[in-house]
Amino acid sequence: MSTNESTQTGALWSPATLGRIALPHRVAMAPMTRSRATSAGLVTDLTRTYYSQRASLAMLITEGTQPSEDGQGYLATPGIHNAEQAEAWSRVADAVHEAGSTLVIQLMHVGRVSHVSNTSHGRTPLxxxxxxxxxxxxxxxxxxxxxxxxxxxxxxIAQTVSDFRRAARLAVDAGADGVELHGANGYLLQQFTSSNANRRTDLYGGDMAGRIRFPLEVAGAVAEEIGADRVGYRISPGSPLGDIEETDAAELYAALIAGLAPLGLAYLHVVHLGDEALLRSIRASWPTGLVLNRAGADVVQRADDVHDGLADVISVGSLALANPDLLARIRSGAAMNKPDRATLYGGAEHGYTDYPLLAA
Structure with a gap:
């Protein structure tokens, strides 16, 4: 690494710990749906290659993985709600560990972001x-x-809490180092917290305490099942994805974090979309590790977030997708491959495991 590059990104290279997950440095891979699972929700040998190629990153957070049949919304996304799916994930975990990294399986229930024909059981979304x-x-x-x-x-609701709990157990029994609960991007957990998606008048709707009740029950059940120090929670304050409206984001996330904090989770994963005051408020009130995904920022700016104390670990998405040797490129200051947007979802090796390496 050049002296200049070391100065610009130096904050990234010290070890970190998120709960019981020990990291040799502070660059993690963000979760990214790639839609290359089988119709039975199984990850494949190609999945194993994809993740192990990127094992120079300290922690690999997987693509969203449904905790139940009802949790699926997209074609060809993986599940972890039966033994066959867990066995397939175990081969990915083994390959990632052998290559020197850690694997966190993201549990994603899409809720209403779905179409009935995309699920194996053809059931109306929940x-x-x-x-x-x-x-x-x-x-x-x-x-x-x-x-x-x-x-x-x-x-x-009670069944879905149980589904998350069971999926988390299957994940760690399959060798994953932890799980991340997807409370972002307009999916089920965020649907409950959003006033335009949640019009309930019972205990799970209405006021702020009602709207955050279900996410807190899920997080509490999963933490109880596998240990809070193996659980992360992802949020995307202010994101309109999935037709979500958050007109009360500051109040909402203050309440949600106040409810999550006593659980002692391994980390909070924040997808940051530009509200710096809210980010700083979240940082100040969150007691454990904070993983920050600053969408669209370059590596130097992301390193500054660690240096300035806004993040403990950074997560990178498209950079890791297109650059399996991302760490080598950051350290050497080499040019980055650009992701091929036409191959992001579905397909086989092309645009998945065939991005060129520096050595090539």
Whole structure:
């Protein structure tokens, strides 16, 4: 590494600890859906290659993985709700560990961001309220408006909490170092906290305490099942993805974090979209590790976030997708491959495991 490069990114190279997950440096891979699982929700040998190629990163957070059949919204996304799926993930975990990194499986229940034809059981999506998200979902027959969901009963809610708990157990028993709960990007956990997606009047809706109740129950159950120090939680304050409106983001995330903090989770993963005051407030009130994904920022700016104390670890998405040797490129100041957007979702090796290395 050149002297200048060392000065610019030096904050990234010290070890860090997130709960029980020990990291040799502070650059992690962000979760990214790639839609290359089988129709049975199984990751494959190609998945194993993809993650092990990127094992110079300190922690690999996987693509969103459904904790139940009801949790699937997209075609060809993986699951971890049965033994066969867990066995497939175990081979990925073994390969990542052998290559020297750690694996955290992201548990993603999409809720209403779905189309009925994309699930194996053809069931109406579940959501806090029977309000369809605006927008289209890609299906086997092309883009279609997202399905109107069924409002979850309290029995559905209890079952979904159990589904998350069981998926977390399957994940760590398969060799994952932890799980991340996807409370961002407009999916089920965020749907409950959002006033435009959650119009309930029972214990799981209405005031702020009601809207955060379900996410806190999920986080509490998963922490109890596998240990809080193996659990992360991802948020995206202010993101409109999934037709989410957060007009009360400052109050909402203050309440959510106040509820999550006593659990002692390994980390909070923040997708930062520009509200610096809110980010600093979250940093000040969060008691354990903070992983920061500053969308669109270069590596130097992300290193500054660690240097300035805004983040303990940074996560990178498209940079890691297109550069399996990202750490070598950062250290040497080499040019970065650019992601091929046409191959982000679906397909085989092209745009997945065939990005060129510096040595090539």
């Amino acid at each position: 959501a806090p309220s029977a309000i369809a998200a605006r927008g289209d979902m890609f299906t086997a027959t092309g883009a279609q408006p997202m399905s109107t969901p069924r409002e979850m009963t309290e029995a559905d």
